[in-house]
Amino acid sequence: MDAVARSxxxxxxxxxxxxxFHTRFVAALGVAWxxxxxxxxIAGAIxxxxxxxxxxxxxxxxxGFTATVYLIGEVAGALVFGRLSDRFGRRRLFVLTLGxxxxANGITAFSPNLAFLLVFRFFAGAGIGGExxxxxxxxDELIPSHYRGRVDLAVSGTYWLGAMIGTASTYVLLNPAVLPVNVGWRLGLLIGPLLGAAIWVLRRHLPESPRWLLMHGRxxxxxxxxxGVEAAVERGGRPLPPVDESKAMEFRPHGAPSYREIARVLLMEYPRRTFLGATLMISQSFLYNAIFFTYVLVLSNFYGITPHDASKYLFAFAAGNLAGPLVLGRLFDTLGRRVMISSTYIVSGVLLAATGWLFKEGLLTAATQxxxxSVIFFIASAAASxxxxxxxxxxxxxxxxLAIAMFFAVAQTFGALGPTIFGALIGDRTHPDPARLFYGYLFAAAMMVFAGLVALVLAVDAERRPLEDLAPPLSAQRRLTR
Known part of the structure; x- marks a missing residue:
């Protein structure tokens, strides 16, 4: 057995x-979103x-099945690569998954038939899920604790920067007056690999998580x-604060735990956190999948907006989603997790219910909706992140x-029900019924409010606290369950 170490x-x-250094690190990794x-x-547009x-x-x-296969690939990739990341290290996996x-996505652009397309869409999804x-x-393991909340939210929120880039690109690439119809969609699928290739080179020079190295006896x-990280900070002209010797951690290297031990930690040691995480992830996933994947249908069936013109509305919607985490993220580190998580979930749910009622009463236009x-999801985007x-x-x-992967997989599974349910509520274009859709909005709003109330009770005051204080590693001596 390895001896007890101190670090x-x-x-x-x-x-x-x-x-x-921190800015480069976050930029190189955050590109996944x-x-x-x-x-x-792009997949929705093509x-x-x-x-x-x-x-x-x-x-x-x-x-529709191509989108389903991509999502299945994301779930499979998250579970497989999440486990491998805990076992073999963060750096190896964030290089492998992006590769x-x-x-896979580069090959997808040359698909000659459906079967070929499905196979490589699955592997492209697996790569992103593993990311x-x-x-x-x-x-989280390299960013200083005082910045962890805002950085995590900003990284997650950049999903919508990608959505804006995708929307803008397809507006040109899918215009038959600009490119032949069988060329534009293929070029659209090559945008991601071109961006990712530049980042992949940068990632190869990023360090492994020192925290992971410690727990694996290195x-x-x-x-x-x-x-090396400290030297990079000093080269940027920032003086290093003194180290508090009392914060030294004693540990015995543990390595990757068994599935039995993982189940024990999630269900017996931290059951409240497991319930909290599942509730937050499921509610936001259902909301986003329900609204985003049926947005164009609502604009088309209820307001007569053509698919081509819908991209303008999607761009505005994505801009609101991008701004939310960037603007509100700092408050998660200052006002705190409990206040901000509960309030963003509850407020976005209440606003969605109110907007749904206005929609049912016929008081909205495509622009006002x-x-x-955009206002609702300015808040909801911070909640989801x-x-x-x-x-x-x-x-x-x-x-x-692996915990991130498991919660992501559960959330995606439940979230996948959203587009199907809302698609059925929207109904046929010839007989759209806003009342039926209102009840769908009301259900999604209730899920968000419920999640906010759960966070009010169960959220952990994690702001500005070291990870080892929040959840002592399995390797740590004198572990205390919180």
Whole structure:
């Protein structure tokens, strides 16, 4: 059995001021959300194009199935690569998963038929799903605790930057007056790999998480990596604060736990946190999938907006979603997690119910509904991002990546019901019934309010606290369950 070791590495990382090193680190890893937002948006936009006989000639059901396969790939990738990230390290996995996405999606652009398209869409989704686990683990373990909340929210919120890029690009690429119909959609699928390739080179030079190295018995390497981060901060002209010697951690390297131990930690040691994380993730996933994937249908069936013009409304909607985490993120580190998580969930739910009623009463236009939804999702986007923050920072380091993957998988499974339910409520274009859709909005709003109330009771005051204080590693001596 390995001897008990003592280290100041976590304390040294948490006391660092923000520097150019941290900015580069977050930019190189956070691109995963941009890529996913771009992928989802482009895939939704090219659906009608893929039905054209000059492209792949798919049926509406087959087009829908391509999106389903991508989401299944995300879930599978999150679970597989999340476990591997805890076992083999953050760095290896965030290099591997981005590489998988780049290759698979690049090949997808040359699909000659449906079967070929489905296979490589699955692997592209698996790469992105695996990204979530590895990057959130790495970011939380290297970013100083005083900045962790706002950084996590900003990274998650960049999904909508990807959606805006995807919307803008398809507005040009899918215009037959600009490009042949069988060329534009293929070029659209190559945008992500081109962006990702530049970032992949940068990622290869990023360090491994020193915290992960410690827990796997590689203390000397952890010390060297931490010293390298400190040197990078000093080169940026930022003085290093002194280290509090009393914050040294004693630990016995543990390595990757068994599935039985993982179940024990989630269900017996931290059952309240598990319930909190599942509630937050499921409610936000259902809301987003329900609204975003049926947005164009609502604009078309109730307001007569053409699919081509709908991209303008989607752009405004995405802008509101992008701004929310960037503007509100700082408050999660100052006012605190409990206040901000509960309030963003509850307020966005109440506003959605009110907007749904205005919609049912016929008091909205396409422009005013988009404006109100942009306001709602300015808040809801911060709420959704805080769900990822919660499941990332509240479980021990040895299972952090897999915990993120498991909550993501559960959320995606429930969230996948949203588009189907709301699509049925929207109904046929010839007989749209706003009252039926209102009840769907009311249900989604109730889920958000319920999640906010759960957070009010169960949320952990994690702001500005070290990860080891929130959830002591399984390797730590004298662990205390909170």
């Amino acid at each position: 100041l590495v976590p304390a040294r990382l948490d006391r660092l001021p923000w520097s150019r 941009v890529l996913d937002g771009m992928e989802i948006t 659906g009608s194009v893929l039905q054209d006989s000059r492209t792949l000639g798919l049926s509406p059901v087959e087009v 998988l996405y780049l290759v 979530y686990s590895a990057i959130h683990s790495a970011i 203390q000397e390497e952890a010390e060297r990596t931490t010293a 988009t404006l109100l939804w 805080s769900g990822y923050l919660t499941v990332s920072e509240l479980f021990p380091l040895e299972i952090r990546a």
